[in-house]
Amino acid sequence: MSTNLAWLLRLPLILAAMVVQVHGLSPPGFLSLDCGLANKSAYNDSITGLLYISDSGFVEGGLSYQISANLMDQATNEQEKTLRSFPGGQRNCYTLPSIPGKRYLLRTTFTYGNYDGLNKTEDGSLFLFGLHIGVNLWATVNLTNSGNSTNTFWKEVLTVAPDRFISVCLINFGLGTPFVSSLEMRRIGDSMYPFVNSSVSASYFSRLRFGAVDEFISRYPMDSYDRFWERFDNWSYPWVNLTSKNKAMSSPPANHCDDFSFSVPSAILQRASTIESNFSWFSITVEANSNLQSETMELIPIFHFAEVGDVNGGARRTFDLSVDDEQLLHNFTLPATSPVTKFDSSTRRRGSRARIVLRRSPGSDLPPLINALELHSRVWMINLTTASGDVDSMESIKEKYMVTRNWNGDPCSPRDYTWDGLNCIYPNGHQNPRVVELNLSASGLRGEIATSFMSMSSLEKLDLSNNNLTGTVPDYRLYSLRVLNLSNNQLIGPIPDSVLQRIVAGQLDLRFGML
Structure with a gap:
């Protein structure tokens, strides 16, 4: 997505991670690298308050750059101003400390900023490179004709640490010099995203929140795991946005037979979108942009629901939900008091888009409602690491x-x-x-x-x-x-x-x- 945002074997790197936690006011398991940061000490980000440090202790090679001087004023955070470029070698890897068997969210951001004076995002030539999570292809970063060089793109993956380290590698396809602006690592809960395991990681496709929201991106500290939640903007009449006054909403507990703890922030569950009561259905279409190689993606949809409307007098909200004409929920009645997460990790949906339809069931007192949704694509961890x-x-x-x-x-x-x-x-x-x-x-x-x-x-x-x-x-x-x-x-x-x-x-x- 685009917006104007913002191999650990050695003791020094372990100590560096400890310093982040002790002195940087960042939660345990968080590591935030400002790539290319040079001649400047660590700092706390003005938006999130999280500590960012230089990437120099976590990668070999590469060259530090700043974005073009005339674009500095357009940067909305410090991470956009610097980057590390890798003109040498087919593969250049970051080594991040981890706990074997634990789940992590990893995110890379890319702000080209015409640092090399070549206008590569606007000259029409192919500009793409790859990302590996460990020894497996995670994603392709495609900046070809991506427009304004101050745009920030990001890639995100959920993965299980195979060892004491996780490697994030940039791969040179010979179609433009790989670079990266920031690299963020967040440890997430052990019960979150249960389809992620040693054989399957999950790459970000979309994560949307509904209702009336001011920020285009909601993240830490609202989300304690610093996930990016995008505001859904493609709504108009007969859509209706709802807000709950219940400040104690919590995400689903981990002991439900078909629900798992995704730790959805309360602020997201307090807002929802529905339609006028005399309408029966609405649809949501999520499409990949040019930055995603989406033809072979296997998408996993996740839906988050919490009742925020007026359900006095025992009114029921019952509806069906389908994705690309395949029904996932039938006559699903939303509980009046507890949030619910529904996901389907068994069906493999391929392609560059997903059309989601929520349809009111006969006899339902209220129309469908949705608070948030996530779409992730499978990353098969088929390549094994060296002994x-x-x-x-x-x-x-x-x-x-x-x-x-x-x-x-x-x-x-x-x-x-x-x-x-x-x-x-x-x-x-x-x-x-x-x-x-x-x-x-x-x-x-x-x-x-x-x-x-x-x-x-x-x-x-x-x-x-x-x-x-x-x-x-x-x-x-x-x-x-x-x-x-x-x-x-x-x-x-x-x-x-x-x-x-x-x-x-x-x-x-x-x-x-x-x-």
Whole structure:
């Protein structure tokens, strides 16, 4: 949507997240990154009060920019003024601290602001790049002919953390330089959005609130999880907006057989839209804009209802609800006192639009009513991450030798973005990819041979030739290893007996000395 808005393995990043919570007045589980923020300390956002910090500790590479000077006055928040651009590499990833198995909302915003002077959103050329959540495609950011370069676009995904970190990656399709203005992470409740799990994430399609609302976007602190709720504007006679005086409304409890706690804010449940009593039905059409690649989307609709009208004397509000001519609710009677959420995660709706019809049931005293709706598209998490032991080993090697290659994100997954110098195997079934070959020849490596190489139990070929490695040949008890090239280094001392025995048995090809 558009409007003029506003791989954690190391202790420093953990500490950074703790600082956010302790000093930034942000709720636990919130992390707000102002991408490209440089030469300025953290700040509290003027609209939400949430603390924003620089993204520099959470990403490698990229260049910091400000939007064009003549557009600065049009920025409606600080995050719109700066961005991080990624002209180098096919994949550049942010690493965010997380708790394994917990649910998170992740949101990226994009304000181009003609930072590069190329007018890319208005020159007619293709301008699009991809987003990955972990090792799976989340969305495509399409800014082609998107108009005013001060427009802010956003992408949002609900996901389950697979490990101690979540990776958000920008993918270069060769159709414009990827960039990002802000990256926000919000931990949500364990019972929220029950269709989200380790195999399925959910990408934002639409989230609408109804009734008379002043703000185009409602978010934190009204919504304690900082979801974006858009105001529904496409209404006219015979639509009627209602407001409840009941300030104690709460979202559905989690123990209902078909309802779950979506923690809808009370302020949203207090407002609704209906129609004049002499009419029987109304429709809502939600369409994708050009920023969404929507042809293959599988949409999950969620409807939030709360009675805000006059139901004195036992008046009933009963209605049917259908999506694209498929009935989801039949003779549904809205409770007079408690909010209700209804959703359908089993039906797969494809396409760029959804038409929702609410129709009054025969004998109903009152016409249909709606307070809010959400539409999310499934993101199938079909690519598996590299085996955690191999990831830890590769990260340790990268850090020890300060490898300057574009080693970003997951080492082996997805296949198109395997780290330079690696070959991996991708077993069938639910097995994680493994590193089988590692070539670091002529990579400027210095110091002793790291023990981390011996931790990769599937490694078959290791090439460390033509470097400046010193010390002795390690006692390699890595029985998967078939080829070990250590030639043209500064290694000294005898070759360990265990290595010699494998050479004599024809199990290991060792290349050693100066060639």
